[in-house]
Amino acid sequence: MTEAFTILSDTRVFGGSLKRVRHPSAALDCAMTFAVYLPPQVEAGAPGQTPVPVLYWLSGLTCTDENFTQKAGAFRVAAELGLAIVAPDTSPRGEGVPGDPDGAWDFGLGAGFYVDATEQPWAKHYRMHDYVTRELPELVEANFPVTDRRSIAGHSMGGHGALVCALRHPGRYKAVSAFSPIVNPAAVPWGEKAFGRYLGPDRDRWLEWDACALIAKATERLPILIDQGDRDSFLETQLKPQALVVAAEAVGHPVTLRMQPGYDHSYFFIATFIEDHLRHHAAALTA
Amino acid sequence: MTEAFTILSDTRVFGGSLKRVRHPSAALDCAMTFAVYLPPQVEAGAPGQTPVPVLYWLSGLTCTDENFTQKAGAFRVAAELGLAIVAPDTSPRGEGVPGDPDGAWDFGLGAGFYVDATEQPWAKHYRMHDYVTRELPELVEANFPVTDRRSIAGHSMGGHGALVCALRHPGRYKAVSAFSPIVNPAAVPWGEKAFGRYLGPDRDRWLEWDACALIAKATERLPILIDQGDRDSFLETQLKPQALVVAAEAVGHPVTLRMQPGYDHSYFFIATFIEDHLRHHAAALTA
Numbered sequence: 001m002t003e004a005f006t007i008l009s010d011t012r013v014f015g016g017s018l019k020r021v022r023h024p025s026a027a028l029d030c031a032m033t034f035a036v037y038l039p040p041q042v043e044a045g046a047p048g049q050t051p052v053p054v055l056y057w058l059s060g061l062t063c064t065d066e067n068f069t070q071k072a073g074a075f076r077v078a079a080e081l082g083l084a085i086v087a088p089d090t091s092p093r094g095e096g097v098p099g100d101p102d103g104a105w106d107f108g109l110g111a112g113f114y115v116d117a118t119e120q121p122w123a124k125h126y127r128m129h130d131y132v133t134r135e136l137p138e139l140v141e142a143n144f145p146v147t148d149r150r151s152i153a154g155h156s157m158g159g160h161g162a163l164v165c166a167l168r169h170p171g172r173y174k175a176v177s178a179f180s181p182i183v184n185p186a187a188v189p190w191g192e193k194a195f196g197r198y199l200g201p202d203r204d205r206w207l208e209w210d211a212c213a214l215i216a217k218a219t220e221r222l223p224i225l226i227d228q229g230d231r232d233s234f235l236e237t238q239l240k241p242q243a244l245v246v247a248a249e250a251v252g253h254p255v256t257l258r259m260q261p262g263y264d265h266s267y268f269f270i271a272t273f274i275e276d277h278l279r280h281h282a283a284a285l286t287a
Numbered sequence: 288m289t290e291a292f293t294i295l296s297d298t299r300v301f302g303g304s305l306k307r308v309r310h311p312s313a314a315l316d317c318a319m320t321f322a323v324y325l326p327p328q329v330e331a332g333a334p335g336q337t338p339v340p341v342l343y344w345l346s347g348l349t350c351t352d353e354n355f356t357q358k359a360g361a362f363r364v365a366a367e368l369g370l371a372i373v374a375p376d377t378s379p380r381g382e383g384v385p386g387d388p389d390g391a392w393d394f395g396l397g398a399g400f401y402v403d404a405t406e407q408p409w410a411k412h413y414r415m416h417d418y419v420t421r422e423l424p425e426l427v428e429a430n431f432p433v434t435d436r437r438s439i440a441g442h443s444m445g446g447h448g449a450l451v452c453a454l455r456h457p458g459r460y461k462a463v464s465a466f467s468p469i470v471n472p473a474a475v476p477w478g479e480k481a482f483g484r485y486l487g488p489d490r491d492r493w494l495e496w497d498a499c500a501l502i503a504k505a506t507e508r509l510p511i512l513i514d515q516g517d518r519d520s521f522l523e524t525q526l527k528p529q530a531l532v533v534a535a536e537a538v539g540h541p542v543t544l545r546m547q548p549g550y551d552h553s554y555f556f557i558a559t560f561i562e563d564h565l566r567h568h569a570a571a572l573t574a
Binding site for chain 2: 011012013014015018070071073075076229231262263264266267268269271272
């Protein structure tokens, strides 16, 4: 099904094109904006044009589609590898979409946590998991020159999102990776606040959205690549990637955690290592 | 002379470090912030450490030091080439610094045009040319592990700045290049507004700050590299790079103007071609 959408802008980058797209989302019951980078291989007039696979990038708290597109420096290598990249927003937005009652930046607007909320008043709009795993790929695959070969990656809250999306949907993604992910949201302050509101007080239900819990019962052993800066100010309180390594080792799930000395939580860290992630994804997507 | 300065932040990027520095500027009579990227070759503990040359990057209208550092994707290649990069702000700022009376974005704050103003109330603070060609290099060379081998580049208003700085100071820079420069500010609306206020109504004096005029009497024939997008919305009204090519040809000054099909005025354009510029600069700086 092709939904209505509007191209807000179309910018040439590294021989390809970066489009910002606005569309009505049924899953989120609001209008949404996402970015899609199409590499030179599928530009109009490119010889022998064949559709390309897609990497979905999930951003962190407070971000929109623009943080990744402007700061990650990903398009040079995406152009080389013939990879499309789709970067959605991090929450529903707009009139009628409730945000944090106290105006905090770690819940609500810009902080959808890639779950499907069950509690009011959040359940009407906060269904980012359904959006990024189902509705958005349907729209992208129906309207752009891409295949249904997908992979997923993200940063911080989006790293959590990428891991959970891949672990909940065996076969849907060919590769997964994360920068500075919240691997155990059910056990850290950011996750406790968000899950308590979106999902309610029953902590057992939180585990359906927690990578450390999901990996224990995963039926597909998709290798996970994680980069983490050792000077990240959120490392000890919110991220704790070692918890995922322990959970993965218990079940033999392949996880590569690279602790990067001196790096922090910023997009400067992501820019430094994004090439490795893109090559990790391309190897699986084009295999 | 070592002036007082404060390191606001120090971020690891591509094995080097990006520092934001705050210091009192005598030239501008206010406090200023600039960014300096130091490549891995001069990081603390790097073996056989020797000082590195410096590229100065001048940004365009409305920018601060952060646009280039966050969006240009320059540090990967700077790290490879062993190049420091210094990115100053685009105007004096702070309490007591007058901005545009109408709050416009093309004059005053964020729009210093890299001239030394002679008219009131601008002359007290708006001396960006003296700042970027003299005071800032003095501070950088006294306090960071860099040599006095310098080059200069910039974008739009900063492309104008880079060309004028190089043309006015033979021998001071080993290389110069520009993205989408305002090559003939004395003859376009942005320049007429800024020069009329900063320099007064005598148009002859404007020519001392106009690359097309300066190139005619240059005593040094430093090759100029220019990239320009052909879908840049400012191309025909404000930029007109062909005017510089004509002025350069008349005197045998080497100018390479590369018209890049499909590209606009944004940092996505800069990111696409910054590697070529960095290699152009490094070849001259390390020759």
